[in-house]
Amino acid sequence: MPRQQQATVSQMRVGLLVLAALAIMILTILAVSGDLRLPWLTKTAIVKTQMASIDGLSKGAEVRLSGKRIGSVRDIRFGAIPGEAASQANIEIAMEIDGKLDGRPAIERIRTDSLAVLKSAGVLGDNVIDITPGTTKGQPIKDGDTIQSRAQKSVGDIISASQEAVTNLNAISDDVKAMTANVRAGKGSMGRFLNDEAFYLDLDRAVREAESLMQNIKSGPGTVGRLVSDPTLYNQTSDTIARLRSITDQVGDQLATGRGTIGKLFKDEKIYEDARSLIARLDLTSQRLDRTMTRIENGEGTVGKLLKDDQIYVDARDTIEKLKAISTRLEKGEGTAGMLLKDARLYNNANNVSAEITKLLYDFRQNPKKYLSVKVAIF
Numbered sequence: 001m002p003r004q005q006q007a008t009v010s011q012m013r014v015g016l017l018v019l020a021a022l023a024i025m026i027l028t029i030l031a032v033s034g035d036l037r038l039p040w041l042t043k044t045a046i047v048k049t050q051m052a053s054i055d056g057l058s059k060g061a062e063v064r065l066s067g068k069r070i071g072s073v074r075d076i077r078f079g080a081i082p083g084e085a086a087s088q089a090n091i092e093i094a095m096e097i098d099g100k101l102d103g104r105p106a107i108e109r110i111r112t113d114s115l116a117v118l119k120s121a122g123v124l125g126d127n128v129i130d131i132t133p134g135t136t137k138g139q140p141i142k143d144g145d146t147i148q149s150r151a152q153k154s155v156g157d158i159i160s161a162s163q164e165a166v167t168n169l170n171a172i173s174d175d176v177k178a179m180t181a182n183v184r185a186g187k188g189s190m191g192r193f194l195n196d197e198a199f200y201l202d203l204d205r206a207v208r209e210a211e212s213l214m215q216n217i218k219s220g221p222g223t224v225g226r227l228v229s230d231p232t233l234y235n236q237t238s239d240t241i242a243r244l245r246s247i248t249d250q251v252g253d254q255l256a257t258g259r260g261t262i263g264k265l266f267k268d269e270k271i272y273e274d275a276r277s278l279i280a281r282l283d284l285t286s287q288r289l290d291r292t293m294t295r296i297e298n299g300e301g302t303v304g305k306l307l308k309d310d311q312i313y314v315d316a317r318d319t320i321e322k323l324k325a326i327s328t329r330l331e332k333g334e335g336t337a338g339m340l341l342k343d344a345r346l347y348n349n350a351n352n353v354s355a356e357i358t359k360l361l362y363d364f365r366q367n368p369k370k371y372l373s374v375k376v377a378i379f
Contacts, residue, residue: 111138
């Protein structure tokens, strides 16, 4: 073989070897960085979720776990048309999880209580799916399991809400402009407050009167001025406080030593014993009253019979009826007593007898010898 041909074959072999080395190095870098998935280097798992709207999510979009990339969206499928308006989560998203966290497969950090949330990677970035880490209450998921999703406001919703807020701000701005125009024109209470000079004059007059009043108070005339300037009230108040303090000191001394009325009330055991004796007597009296009331309720004794015995009521009623009949006969003038009350002749006769007796007494006083005669006989 010619020497030139041998050199060409050797160069081709070296070139192929370099290309192979470069390809292996590139594949290794891509696999390590996560941009290239090699089945024999990376353990993958499929996790599914369902959402009502994907808002521009496409295949190949990133899948993150608490913000760290762990996979990508593998497939997006629409399910059957829902029968009810409330059941609209009919878009199934298959996520391929192939990343690692702390040297362990990321699938081990996803649990049954994790949530898939559709988020935007920045204000104008693509949409991604961010999975929340689960808790110890959930169970680790396996390949092909489905996790729950959570709806989140999209950029379009935020823009729509901001447009409504801008509309409301415009309406408020128009109201403020109208209010400002009314104020400038002197309409309403605020407009009159800012434009009417009479209010300024009244306010100036009120300030001057207030200054005059304060000056009078400082100078001393009047009740308020005397209260502020005259030290007599302060002295009287100070004396009163001193007396009250003296009284409280005396009361405290009596309480501590047991002297005086208050001290004896707190220290003397005899008062305590007397109080106990009085309470015992009151208790005994209460028991007796209780027994008495029990006997009365049972109809025992005179009072009990008066309250419980119907015969007494019947006799009293009969007596009242008889007294009523007697009074009726007296009013009619029947019988001796009735004639005494009703017959006018008895009154006239009694009146005539009284007059005759009066005349007899008068005549007797004038001429007693006429009625008294003394005859003396001597034997």
